[in-house]
Amino acid sequence: MKLANKKSSTSFIFLGTGAVVAILSVWVFFELGDTILADERFRFDTLVNGWVDQWTTPAVLQWMTILTEFGSVLWLTIVTIAVAIWLYLKNESVTAIVFFGLACASGGLLNSLLKQVFQRERPIILETVDGTGYSFPSGHAMGACIIYGLSAYVIQRQMKNTVSKVVLIVCTILLVTIVGLSRIFLDVHYPTDILAGFSAGLVWVLTALSIMEWRRSVRRRRQLLSSYS
Structure with missing residues (x-):
């Protein structure tokens, strides 16, 4: 009984923390979106682009061309x-697997909708790295995040090992960050596009995780009640 209560408390803490982060992410996104709709410039873009220019070399651009593919539609679909197959092999319920797939796929649809709403033009068009269409929010950044x-x-x-969980989470954050940075280095997105992609993606992830935890x-609770009935 104590273990069940502990797990329930952990779930509520997770949901509460997720709600706070989601609210902050929504605020960031709409602050950026409002400025874009007003056709105003961002000092943040200028500062970040200035830093990126200092590190841009032919070798770096070649690496970024490779790394950006980890945020492509094809690669994310494969992942x-x-x-989903791994979850099936781990005997996860069909409902959980379907929900995971829908949460991933619908995130892409949301990104397409947001692009049509804001219609921000890209810094440059570069088809070789999927740098086409509207720019805000970044599809690579948002997709990778989700x-x-x-x-x-x-x-x-x-996973049972806490260290393994931490390593997985850190690697995930690094991979998502690298995908976002690659879009800035390749000059197919403004830094604020990436920030908006991360914000929208984070909201989507936290919403899906909250539903899963709920x-x-x-x-x-049902299992616990049935065991006492």
């Missing part, structure tokens, strides 16, 4: 399918 974030969550649920909490 989603691979994780797919890798949700994948890391469902994978770490199966479902797990309800299922645990």
